[in-house]
Amino acid sequence: MSATAEQIDADAEAAARRRATFRRYTRHPGFMIGAIGIALLVLVALLAPWIAPHSPTRTDLMNNLAPPSATFWLGTDQFGRCVASRLIHGAQVSLQVGFFVVLISLSLGTVIGAVAGYAGGWVERALVAVIDILLAFPSFLLALALVAARGNTLDSIILAVAIAYTPRIAAVMRSVVLTIRPRPFIEASRAIGLTPWKIVLRHVIPNALPPVIVVATVSAATAILAEAGLSFLGLGVQPPTPTWGNVIAEGQTSITSNPLISLSAGLCIAYTVVVLNLLGDGLRDTLDPQMRRNTGKLL
Amino acid sequence: MSPLLEVEELRRSFSGGRTLFGPRKPDVRAVDGVSFTLGRGETLGLVGETGSGKSTLGRLVLRLIEPSAGRVRFEGEDVTAASSSGLRAMRPRMQMVFQDPYGSLDPRMTAAEIIAEPMTAHGVRRAEAMRRAADMLGRVGLSPAMAARYPNEFSGGQRQRIGIARAIALDPALVVLDEPVSALDVSVQAQILNLLADIQARSGVSFLFIAHDLAVVRHVSDRVAVMYLGRVVEMAPRDALYGAPRHPYTVSLLSAVPRPDPAKERAKARIRPIGEIGSAAALPSGCRFHPRCPRARLVAARGVDAVQAAGTRLPRACVEQDPQLSPAGGGAHLAACHFPDEA
Amino acid sequence: MTAAFELRGLTAAVPGEKGAVRLVEDVSLSVRAGETLAVVGESGSGKTVTFTSALGLLPKPGRVIAGQALLEGEDLLALPPEQLRRRRGARIGMVFQDPLTGLNPVFTVGEQIAEVLRAHLPISRREARDRAAALLGRVQIPDAARRVDDYPHQFSGGMRQRVLIAMAIALGPRVLIADEPTTALDVTVQAQVLDLLGDLRASEGMGMVLITHDLGVVARQADRVAVMYAGRVVETGTVEEVFRAPRHPYTISLFRSIPEIDAPAGTMLAPIAGSPPDPARRPPGCAFAPRCFAVSDAHGCRSVRPDLIGAGHFAACHRQGAIEVAA
Numbered sequence: 001m002s003a004t005a006e007q008i009d010a011d012a013e014a015a016a017r018r019r020a021t022f023r024r025y026t027r028h029p030g031f032m033i034g035a036i037g038i039a040l041l042v043l044v045a046l047l048a049p050w051i052a053p054h055s056p057t058r059t060d061l062m063n064n065l066a067p068p069s070a071t072f073w074l075g076t077d078q079f080g081r082c083v084a085s086r087l088i089h090g091a092q093v094s095l096q097v098g099f100f101v102v103l104i105s106l107s108l109g110t111v112i113g114a115v116a117g118y119a120g121g122w123v124e125r126a127l128v129a130v131i132d133i134l135l136a137f138p139s140f141l142l143a144l145a146l147v148a149a150r151g152n153t154l155d156s157i158i159l160a161v162a163i164a165y166t167p168r169i170a171a172v173m174r175s176v177v178l179t180i181r182p183r184p185f186i187e188a189s190r191a192i193g194l195t196p197w198k199i200v201l202r203h204v205i206p207n208a209l210p211p212v213i214v215v216a217t218v219s220a221a222t223a224i225l226a227e228a229g230l231s232f233l234g235l236g237v238q239p240p241t242p243t244w245g246n247v248i249a250e251g252q253t254s255i256t257s258n259p260l261i262s263l264s265a266g267l268c269i270a271y272t273v274v275v276l277n278l279l280g281d282g283l284r285d286t287l288d289p290q291m292r293r294n295t296g297k298l299l
Numbered sequence: 300m301s302p303l304l305e306v307e308e309l310r311r312s313f314s315g316g317r318t319l320f321g322p323r324k325p326d327v328r329a330v331d332g333v334s335f336t337l338g339r340g341e342t343l344g345l346v347g348e349t350g351s352g353k354s355t356l357g358r359l360v361l362r363l364i365e366p367s368a369g370r371v372r373f374e375g376e377d378v379t380a381a382s383s384s385g386l387r388a389m390r391p392r393m394q395m396v397f398q399d400p401y402g403s404l405d406p407r408m409t410a411a412e413i414i415a416e417p418m419t420a421h422g423v424r425r426a427e428a429m430r431r432a433a434d435m436l437g438r439v440g441l442s443p444a445m446a447a448r449y450p451n452e453f454s455g456g457q458r459q460r461i462g463i464a465r466a467i468a469l470d471p472a473l474v475v476l477d478e479p480v481s482a483l484d485v486s487v488q489a490q491i492l493n494l495l496a497d498i499q500a501r502s503g504v505s506f507l508f509i510a511h512d513l514a515v516v517r518h519v520s521d522r523v524a525v526m527y528l529g530r531v532v533e534m535a536p537r538d539a540l541y542g543a544p545r546h547p548y549t550v551s552l553l554s555a556v557p558r559p560d561p562a563k564e565r566a567k568a569r570i571r572p573i574g575e576i577g578s579a580a581a582l583p584s585g586c587r588f589h590p591r592c593p594r595a596r597l598v599a600a601r602g603v604d605a606v607q608a609a610g611t612r613l614p615r616a617c618v619e620q621d622p623q624l625s626p627a628g629g630g631a632h633l634a635a636c637h638f639p640d641e642a
Numbered sequence: 643m644t645a646a647f648e649l650r651g652l653t654a655a656v657p658g659e660k661g662a663v664r665l666v667e668d669v670s671l672s673v674r675a676g677e678t679l680a681v682v683g684e685s686g687s688g689k690t691v692t693f694t695s696a697l698g699l700l701p702k703p704g705r706v707i708a709g710q711a712l713l714e715g716e717d718l719l720a721l722p723p724e725q726l727r728r729r730r731g732a733r734i735g736m737v738f739q740d741p742l743t744g745l746n747p748v749f750t751v752g753e754q755i756a757e758v759l760r761a762h763l764p765i766s767r768r769e770a771r772d773r774a775a776a777l778l779g780r781v782q783i784p785d786a787a788r789r790v791d792d793y794p795h796q797f798s799g800g801m802r803q804r805v806l807i808a809m810a811i812a813l814g815p816r817v818l819i820a821d822e823p824t825t826a827l828d829v830t831v832q833a834q835v836l837d838l839l840g841d842l843r844a845s846e847g848m849g850m851v852l853i854t855h856d857l858g859v860v861a862r863q864a865d866r867v868a869v870m871y872a873g874r875v876v877e878t879g880t881v882e883e884v885f886r887a888p889r890h891p892y893t894i895s896l897f898r899s900i901p902e903i904d905a906p907a908g909t910m911l912a913p914i915a916g917s918p919p920d921p922a923r924r925p926p927g928c929a930f931a932p933r934c935f936a937v938s939d940a941h942g943c944r945s946v947r948p949d950l951i952g953a954g955h956f957a958a959c960h961r962q963g964a965i966e967v968a969a
């Protein structure tokens with residue numbers, strides 16, 4: 001066989017492989033529902049100014065606590081603001097929180113956990129001590145402190161939640177890395193003369209990532225919940241900026257007469273959490289087919 | 300010319316750890332004073348009981364683990380004293396093939412990436428390394444069209460070929476092979492053994508070949524060393540060792556090998572070490588084989604100076620003096636036994 | 643004389659992308675009381691699947707689609723699950739491949755043997771422990787009465803393997819199936835385990851199936867041998883017959899591919915080129931054809947599946963007899 005024919009074979013194989021991978025994702029119902037659900041939410045958040053029927057902050061005290069109608073899909077709150085518009089704009093905040101928290105805690109946590117797990121010795125002990133302290137520290141207090149120091153901005157919230165989540169990711173990462181470190185291919189990469197950093201970056205992290213990504217996806221959901229919780233307590237993004245947490249909090253004053261306000265915001269949160277969990281489960285099943293194949297086969 | 304590899308009095312013990320509340324457990328002396336040399340283009344076979352320290356010795360030679368004492372010189376350079384960057388610079392010349400063909404390849408890299416990695420790690424440009432990796436696949440008998448496959452898409456034998464390609468990619472002078480065929484089927488095993496012979500004939504690489512299959516070791520080795528509880532107890536050119544073993548442990552090892560010949564197999568008398576495998580955490584006094592040595596019992600029965608030990612009478616020398624590896628028989632035949640000339 | 647254990651036309655399959663994939667096909671074997679049958683063949687040839695499916699242990703979604711597994715005349719595969727479970731362990735024992743994972747690290751060796759006993763017999767804890775200690779003695783663990791309370795990690799590989807054997811023979815089975823009982827062990831320990839199995843077979847009159855790919859072990863231990871390739875038995879006969887005059891090209895190639903400890907030095911090994919077919923993509927005709935040195939279209943190697951033929955010594959090859967010439 002000539003080299004070019006072999007090249008063609010190799011390319012054809014690579015293409016077939018890509019198709020097979022793609023199919024693996026598209027054929028997983030949970031993954032697809034999760035992915036489409038998130039895509040819809042992102043779309044709503046991005047297009048909020050165009051989709052929302054009204055400004056989310058325009059008050060109209062003459063028309064407060066109005067029931068749902070063609071103009072106000074979910075009615076108005078006690079200041080006469082359009083609830084539907086507030087929820088649509090609130091999606092922006094929630095998604096930003098979810099996205100940035102995952103971005104920050106995933107990148108920091110992955111590296112910290114990988115270094116701790118791979119290095120061993122005093123480096124590991126020191127990092128584990130820090131991780132444990134952060135894990136034990138009430139994240140609520142941390143948020144309070146940050147908000148006190150930096151003010152009630154979206155950045156403070158994201159930072160507070162990210163700091164709370166980084167040690168969780170790091171702890172998961174470290175425990176996964178501990179199972180990877182004794183695997184023979186790590187010793188093999190030492191034998192060919194790779195530096196420890198390269199081993200961590202090229203072999204340890206890629207092999208540890210699948211379970212960590214799954215955890216990260218699910219923590220995006222809890223991060224969104226945390227933001228809502230903080231906002232509900234008045235520690236989050238300050239009103240009148242629309243967030244789902246703020247909507248619930250403000251809806252509380254009229255919860256008996258107009259339960260729909262808080263309820264619809266709660267449903268938005270629930271939807272996001274469910275969709276993210278589906279995505280996480282789907283990723284777990286599809287990211288590492290090899291892992292699944294090995295554990296699924298008993299003999 | 301100095302030999303390629305010189306190993307002097309190499310030692311490594313692992314701390315036994317501590318049981319909760321209990322006393323400290325004794326250290327495991329996995330490799331306990333081993334010396335040998337290996338010439339260019341030579342294959343030294345290393346056999347021995349489970350847990351006798353073969354893998355540990357292989358790793359020490361490449362300094363994948365740190366020795367407790369002793370020295371390794373490779374191409375005249377001191378491996379044991381090298382700095383970590385100095386050691387990395389030596390790595391291309393000394394490589395390793397691992398026992399487990401399933402575990403020793405990163406499951407997230409393609410065959411070509413795995414083989415290219417030692418080259419890129421030592422300064423070859425990625426495109427060039429990938430091109431050479433495709434050539435290497437051909438050299439180890441795989442189709443270059445398989446370059447983009449992941450390890451789980453190969454059989455055990457094919458994976459071991461990838462492991463070998465990775466080890467020889469930088470044209471090393473020494474390859475330590477730790478049970479490279481134990482996990483493979485007999486028919487595939489033959490393919491790999493032939494491949495190794497072929498590589499050696501072409502490149503003049505030296506092999507330190509660790510295995511527990513004595514027939515395989517005989518097939519590939521120029522010289523053979525036998526380990527027992529952290530020591531080399533016998534070392535000799537292949538035919539001398541298989542033809543006229545001097546150490547009683549080697550004798551029992553050889554007599555235990557089952558041969559694919561029912562007639563010979565049924566008729567054979569076996570010489571068996573007595574009792575259970577020795578423990579490197581509790582080394583016997585004198586000769587470390589004495590509690591299990593059939594020869595010592597025969598010699599004592601003949602009336603040499605004997606003492607009571609291990610529940611029987613044994614020669615005083617066996618119980619009190621540690622025998623050193625010294626010439627026995629002729630030529631380069633070495634054995635660590637006080638009575639090497641007994642039948 | 644009826645066989646202690648007999649497989650008749652056993653076929654087991656798993657669902658695949660294009661219909662059922664037959665992992666083993668039409669396997670017929672038998673072992674008499676007091677006899678050792680060795681089953682050899684390349685990795686993936688179906689040795690393990692044959693016996694796990696015969697004992698109803700093939701993991702789902704695999705299942706037996708045809709055939710019988712007769713234990714002293716009674717078809718195990720026709721029994722309800724609960725009864726089958728009672729036969730296993732009590733009248734037919736199996737030592738599984740991979741001794742190091744076969745024991746639970748958090749229970750003592752004695753507890754694990756006792757558990758087997760108590761699952762089948764109405765005996766007290768104490769009594770079970772005493773019997774466990776006696777069993778350890780039977781498999782020649784020194785100082786068994788004390789070591790019965792040790793944990794698996796305190797035992798060496800060879801000793802752990804013997805513990806598994808002790809569990810398999812705890813209830814005095816009529817048939818013992820040992821799957822690669824010595825692959826992970828070095829030769830001296832291997833010899834101990836093989837001797838033990840040989841003694842048990844002789845003293846208890848047990849029928850034994852020894853799955854292995856070490857032909858030396860077969861020569862040493864077995865009375866008869868069955869060679870498997872791609873899910874089928876391709877040759878069977880007494881050890882003497884098969885080793886002296888192998889008839890199937892696969893068996894012949896297998897012998898040529900192993901280094902012999904007393905062969906002249908420097909001989910090149912003759913490996914079997916290629917690898918065995920994937921169960922989902924076995925070629926029509928003879929499954930060995932793509933790797934066979936004697937393949938011949940004139941004899942229908944690539945179109946007609948050869949049947950096991952012969953008397954006493956059987957082989958499934960269109961060209962048996964003519965092969966020596968071709969080789």
Ligand SMILES: Nc1ncnc2c1ncn2[C@@H]1O[C@H](COP(=O)(O)OP(=O)(O)OP(=O)(O)O)[C@@H](O)[C@H]1O
Nearest residue numbers: 313327329348349350351352353354355356511579
């Ligand atoms: N990292 C370690 N920590 C503690 N003990 C160890 C370690 N590595 C090896 N040992 C011990 O050192 C001894 C020698 O082990 P080694 O793996 O070198 O044996 P081996 O001759 O290669 O055996 P095998 O034939 O079973 O592979 C054993 O008693 C083993 O338990």
Ligand SMILES: Nc1ncnc2c1ncn2[C@@H]1O[C@H](COP(=O)(O)OP(=O)(O)OP(=O)(O)O)[C@@H](O)[C@H]1O
Nearest residue numbers: 299656665684685686687688689690691692701921
């Ligand atoms: N549960 C399963 N599902 C699907 N395929 C299986 C399953 N178990 C085994 N196989 C396949 O069936 C074939 C026979 O496997 P089996 O384990 O019986 O081989 P073996 O002869 O015992 O090999 P080895 O010597 O490696 O133990 C192999 O191709 C294997 O991949």
Ligand code: SF4
Nearest residue numbers: 586589592617636637
């Ligand atoms: S020195 Fe004594 S105990 Fe040691 S091997 Fe020789 S005869 Fe046996």
Ligand code: SF4
Nearest residue numbers: 928931934943959960
């Ligand atoms: S039937 Fe043909 S291909 Fe199959 S083993 Fe016999 S000669 Fe070879």
Ligand SMILES: [Mg+2]
Nearest residue numbers: 353354355477
């Ligand atoms: Mg080893």
Ligand SMILES: [Mg+2]
Nearest residue numbers: 689690691739
């Ligand atoms: Mg098997």
